[in-house]
Amino acid sequence: METLKPDAANYQSLLKHYIATQDEHSLYGAEQITKQFIKNNIPPEEIVNLHIQAMAALYPDLPEYFRHSMKFLLETMISYGIAHQEYHTLREQQSELKSEIAVAANMQDTLLATTKPAIDGLDIGVVSVPAHQMNGDYHHFVTGEDGSLGIAVADVIGKGIPAALCMSMIKYSMDSLPERTMRPQTILKNLNRVVERNVESSMFITMFYAQYLPADGKIRYSSAGHEPGFYYNARENRFEEIKAKGLVLGVDPDTDYRQYERVLHQGDMVILLTDGVTECRQGDRFIESEEVLDVIARFSHLQAQDMVDKVYKHFERLQNFRLRDDFTLIVLKKEV
Amino acid sequence: MDLAIDVIDENKKTIVKLSGEIDAYTAPQLKEKLLQLTKIEEHKTIVDLENVGYMDSTGLGIFISALKSTKENNSSIRLVNLQDRVLRVFQITGLDEIFTIHTAIRGGNE
Numbered sequence: 001m002e003t004l005k006p007d008a009a010n011y012q013s014l015l016k017h018y019i020a021t022q023d024e025h026s027l028y029g030a031e032q033i034t035k036q037f038i039k040n041n042i043p044p045e046e047i048v049n050l051h052i053q054a055m056a057a058l059y060p061d062l063p064e065y066f067r068h069s070m071k072f073l074l075e076t077m078i079s080y081g082i083a084h085q086e087y088h089t090l091r092e093q094q095s096e097l098k099s100e101i102a103v104a105a106n107m108q109d110t111l112l113a114t115t116k117p118a119i120d121g122l123d124i125g126v127v128s129v130p131a132h133q134m135n136g137d138y139h140h141f142v143t144g145e146d147g148s149l150g151i152a153v154a155d156v157i158g159k160g161i162p163a164a165l166c167m168s169m170i171k172y173s174m175d176s177l178p179e180r181t182m183r184p185q186t187i188l189k190n191l192n193r194v195v196e197r198n199v200e201s202s203m204f205i206t207m208f209y210a211q212y213l214p215a216d217g218k219i220r221y222s223s224a225g226h227e228p229g230f231y232y233n234a235r236e237n238r239f240e241e242i243k244a245k246g247l248v249l250g251v252d253p254d255t256d257y258r259q260y261e262r263v264l265h266q267g268d269m270v271i272l273l274t275d276g277v278t279e280c281r282q283g284d285r286f287i288e289s290e291e292v293l294d295v296i297a298r299f300s301h302l303q304a305q306d307m308v309d310k311v312y313k314h315f316e317r318l319q320n321f322r323l324r325d326d327f328t329l330i331v332l333k334k335e336v
Numbered sequence: 337m338d339l340a341i342d343v344i345d346e347n348k349k350t351i352v353k354l355s356g357e358i359d360a361y362t363a364p365q366l367k368e369k370l371l372q373l374t375k376i377e378e379h380k381t382i383v384d385l386e387n388v389g390y391m392d393s394t395g396l397g398i399f400i401s402a403l404k405s406t407k408e409n410n411s412s413i414r415l416v417n418l419q420d421r422v423l424r425v426f427q428i429t430g431l432d433e434i435f436t437i438h439t440a441i442r443g444g445n446e
Contacts, residue, residue, distance in 0.1 A: 225431070
């Protein structure tokens with residue numbers, strides 16, 4: 001190895017000096033050589049080899065057992081060197097993977113992008129934050145030809161990449177449903193079959209699907225095992241849980257979903273969320289759902305977007321800015 | 337937090353007593369145990385959740401796989417002694433309607 005030659009002479013003289021004096025300067029010199037070796041990717045057995053040669057040059061009459069022992073060390077370092085090389089390769093591969101995942105996450109964001117629609121008389125706020133690189137929560141807005149607004153909120157169990165990939169499947173199944181089947185219970189029934197057929201047995205999806213009909217201020221909804229949202233009754237200044245029962249998607253292909261209906265009045269709100277919100281923890285303690293409501297109520301006088309942002313900030317702070325789960329919160333506020 | 341899995345084998349029946357939390361970290365060992373038991377033809381598995389204070393959705397996924405496995409292998413699984421927080425997770429997801437769930441292990445259910 002060419003790069004070793006000047007170092008070999010240098011190493012030998014440093015070693016000679018050190019054996020004679022045991023002085024710190026030689027050690028410092030050795031450290032500098034090491035840095036050079038690391039930079040040039042010199043495997044550890046080469047360094048042992050360097051030492052053997054230096055010793056042989058300095059002391060031609062070294063005892064045989066010493067030479068054998070150095071040979072032994074050399075062989076040992078060869079396997080060490082191979083393992084070390086593998087470690088480096090793995091590190092490189094890992095960083096490649098990381099950047100590929102970042103690309104995938106980006107692509108996912110583009111694929112699943114949804115725009116908050118502008119609906120007369122309905123103030124909408126959305127916040128959706130992933131705990132890891134890819135979001136396993138999903139929300140989607142779709143406006144029908146009849147002016148109705150479809151809102152899906154979903155959570156995939158498993159987390160991480162498989163969950164995120166699963167979401168793309170859901171999104172495309174929903175896009176391919178004909179518009180006349182936009183009713184929440186029909187959508188969930190269809191998606192349930194898609195998920196049941198295509199997803200492995202320990203994975204499943206919870207979804208809340210709502211359809212808002214602006215003409216009569218009515219909201220229809222069905223739930224597939226999704227964390228219940230809340231309904232705010234402005235006249236009575238009272239929150240209540242939205243009771244909608246239904247089995248999670250992907251477990252039983254023959255499930256039927258119940259559909260519920262409710263008329264919204266001025267100032268009423270519908271609050272949809274994922275369990276990343278209700279499973280927030282403060283230290284070892286869970287945040288109870290009453291506390292979640294308290295926080296929502298505290299900011300409920302704000303515009304919907306401002307409100308969800310403030311609620312999110314509140315919980316982020318409680319958990320020391322480290323989310324355990326993806327966090328999605330949607331607020332629909334009827335203005336007139 | 338850890339999850340302790342105590343297994344009591346009786347004739348054609350196994351009681352799996354769990355203590356701790358069921359989450360993404362502790363779930364794999366539980367999954368292995370439950371799938372192993374539910375694969376035995378006509379075997380009855382009873383999971384005692386009395387000492388489980390927390391279960392996240394990964395845990396649900398495991399119980400769903402176990403339930404699917406009982407259907408394929410003509411075996412059965414029953415969940416007993418659920419704490420309120422854990423029971424609520426089954427109720428929200430609608431899974432309480434497809435699982436056999438008892439809130440007390442004793443009392444002549446068998």
